[in-house]
Amino acid sequence: MAGNPDERDERIALLLDYDNLAIGAREGLGVSPFDLTPVADALAVRGRVVARRAYADWSSFDEDRRLLARAQVELIDIPQRLGGSRKNAADIKMAVDAVEIAYERSWVTTFAIGTGDSDFTPLVHKLRELDKRVIGIGVASSTSRLLPPACDEFLYYDRLLEAAAPPPEPVPETGAPAPVAGTEAETAAATPDDDEAVGRLVTRTLSGLARQGDGAVLASRLKRAILRQDPTFDEAEHGFRGFGELLRHLRDQRIVELSTGSAAGDPEVSFPENEPAEDDAFRLLAEVVAEESRSGNGVPLSGLKDRVRKRRPGFSEKTYGFASFLSFAKAARARGVVRMAWDETAGDWRLQPA
Incomplete structure (x- = not known):
């Protein structure tokens, strides 16, 4: 034993x-x-x-x-x-x-x-x-x-x-309309994929373990909890050589945070603690999304950065360490600030208030 x-x-x-x-x-x-x-x-x-x-x-x-x-x-x-x-x-x-x-x-x-x-x-x-x-x-x-x-x-x-997590977002067909051009050209390649599904699985499981309040969540414990939910889970099928590499990928996206654990190779996993300025940026995004989605259909990601800049000229997600506005929006979703789903018809992400 x-x-x-x-x-x-x-x-x-x-x-x-x-x-x-x-x-x-x-x-x-x-x-x-x-x-x-x-x-x-x-x-x-x-x-x-x-x-x-x-x-x-x-x-x-x-x-x-x-x-x-x-x-x-x-x-x-x-x-x-x-x-x-x-x-x-x-x-x-x-x-x-x-x-x-x-x-x-x-x-x-x-x-x-x-x-x-x-x-x-x-x-x-x-x-x-x-x-x-x-x-x-x-x-x-x-x-x-x-x-x-x-x-x-x-x-x-x-x-x-x-x-309960929403069902996996559909992958757009080859002929799906291209997203509307905007200042954030990176949204043109913003298509849902396996990376999104595995990220949601990890964050949902980590959130559940954190709510238990029985100590630090080690990577090994997180992996066991994921396997109990889906015994077929294998990070290699998502393009990662090991679970540690998957966690480092999510860390680079500012989705999780890693720190030294009690054993070598088994880091503690947690959600990043936002700096006050970063919290303020997420609140700004939530306010803009709430104002722009009064019709109930949500706000397309394309052009959303321009709307944010109208409220705060000079806004840049890179100030907070995010490589793109899409990464910033995904981090906001992971923290429960907004909801985000793929719109296959428009070929773009749509954001709604949390």
Whole structure:
């Protein structure tokens, strides 16, 4: 065990009261079928999910069943119509399994209980009594007020959906219109590519680890968290010889910051701390984008630098260490100052208020 690089990671057992979650998501959020991906990503940042079980009468969730099977979830079928009422059968089975895991699998350190039902509060108390950490997961509109305070941490599915990364931006076709010419000629080559996708994956994962507040985020820990989200991840497929080279590339773009870690070759990774002048420049960009996007369609990157200069003559992104206005805009997006998406029709980036 001492040689296991994941020895400090939490081992998580994910147990889902699926009826409660699916109905809550459908009626409260209009989401159907239930999408497990935001939950899986949130837990992957927190540790290794070593067991995934969902409890329901699966005859009522045909499409969900296929999606969960693809997500490697073990489906525990509890038929509800066997000649009599079995209303709480799934809840009882889930509680029994949780206690059994707690006693028989000492390596499981954390239970993620997906439900909004206050009937599971005694189970949460028992698991914590057994020195297990408990993460609750539920839909805000269908979660009892008694349940979240009983947990060590509670994740509202609504917020996980909001925080979920947008889908990969489409690569423009060869015949896509060229961007409008402006003072920043570099936008002519501003097309989304794999570099954008991998950058979003790294920053999203780093943000999740940083929110845990349990010490510095080492490159090795960041890489393990990324692999838990996407076991097929390989930086070589994105054109980098190693994960360190990828991080140095993001550092050069001012997306992340690297500092000496506790071991050679394993630097600490963080987000850059903005200088006051740089913060002011990002605020200026956000103000201009907010003013220019009142129509709701966003502001094209082409010509945006001119609009910024109208507000502040002499503005230059190079003053703040960015090689191009596009890099400055991408850094603003990484810091949550603006939103930025590729417009395939116009062949240009569009920015909107965050």
